[in-house]
Amino acid sequence: EEEGHIDGRRLSQLVSSPTERRLFRQEQYKPAADCVVSFLLDCSGSMKAHIEPVAMMVDIMIRALEMVGVRTELLGFTTGAWNGGRAHREWLARGRPLRPGRLNEVCHMVFKDADRSWRRARTDIAALFKADLFREGIDGEAVDWACNRMLARGEARRILVVISDGSPADGATGLANDPFYLDNHLKDVVARREQQGAVEILGLGVGLDLSPFYRRCLATDMSKALDNELFFDIVQLISGRHRR
Template identity: 70%
Template sequence: MALAPKLGHSLARLRRARFDQAAYAQHALAIAHAVAAMVHNTQEAGDDHRDTPEEDRNKLPRNAFRLWTDFEDENAGDGIAKPASGNSRVREESEDGYRVFTRAYDREVRAAELVRAALLREYRERLDKRIAGQGIHVARLARQLKALLAVPTREGWDGGQEEGHIDGRLLAQLVASPTERRLFRVERHEPVAHCQVNFLIDCSGSMREHIESVAMIVDVLVRALEQADVASEVLGFTTGAWNGGRTRRDWLRASRPANPGRLNEVCHMVFKDADTPWRRARPDIAALLKADLFREGIDGEAVAWACQRMQGRGEGRRLLIVISDGCPMDGATHQANDMHYLDHHLRQVVTQLEQTCKQRFLAWA
């Protein structure tokens, strides 16, 4: 009796939830119930076969009861392995810091250009149906976001007050009506969300199975943020190819120099920029549902790129929300350097930006 079909999903989720005790308990309980049911069924089957001749029992396959635990392959074909976090020996020994073998094939592209128009319409309809089924009150969400992000800002004066600053324009009324007391004015403060929120979405293979839910959440949040007068962008990052693509081929032709640094083509995608309203960006956001955009991930460079896009704008507050599996992964880069090369760079980029920039980082893994 193979256990993977019965326990595989719960065990994989158990591993992912090891830092969330509430979620961990739910998956552990599901496993316990499944195991109890299988033990009960096995005992009943054993009772049925007690009279089975010895030679017939010996014919049962030796692998009839086994557990498949290689959950790294649950997304077969993704080409994604999740390395543990750690410091890169290559980075620590290099005087040049983070290296890139070549940027000749890197690109920044509008995501809608990578998807046929008819397919975009189909994706948008699918996304709209999913959102409609959730019954989300976008206006209420917008009010909540505005209350969260807005700060009191002076927006002028309210005159005709009985206390405050003397309003020189009304002093003549005091002569005509000595009992008049509404000769003052006070500053008027209103909540203003002078803020920009950027969503940076990891479009690596391991995120593919979650992307429909992610697209739905991001689409609703962008719409609500716009109603709250908050600028927003939806960005994504992937690679231009699997296994290094043209960059790796150039490296091979160059006789494989040691420690080449990043060894793949970076592809940064813009699903919505800050100047485009949600209604016009709706088809572009739906491009998130195109599965073959999801390859590998160079997280550190993507975070730096997303922050750089916010630098030239005038908003006083900047918030970057990174939606990622938290594991930078590029097979060619890891093979030519070491397994922690990209993870080390990501942590270095975030630390540096937090110290030198005004952005606030939120990570949703």
């Protein structure tokens, strides 16, 4: 270069070629992503009908984010059984005490962790199509779990995208507690995490407006073909520029 910062490695050329002017170097700054995006997928029974377009959408987003250096996770949550599991049976055996809390086992799944590339994790991502995966959904504890996973990492920006088609639901828990017990727990978890400020939490609704639970959210129509407009809206949501 003929302008910029002097390059010490080229000064010897000035002795042998006094007219040499290429003695400088230009500093170039390349932006680097310091971010992790975690997709948390609701694997309740109703999501089974939407899993093909949702899986395709997540797969494309993971590959696109990986291309710009963003780390990604794909997580899922369901329950251990339908209508309560061991916890429900133990509650019955104790004589059905009032306000028992959650009466089913949670099942938290890692389809892709942040340290694995899409190429290495793609066969695990395909496990989303297992028919017996989809049961009920206890969202609040899953959001807490996903946030804790990201807090254990060193990226400066952490974004959790919760993908769901409805409210939290577990039959046994709903019958034994306040009907809005799981809804209120999810709201409390999101509010607490947002107040802490370490993780940005976004809601991606599958045919549903998730604004009762997530301040930043986007409703999508997965019955239509995945198009550029959908991905533009998702990118706007993640970047913080989307307006409902």
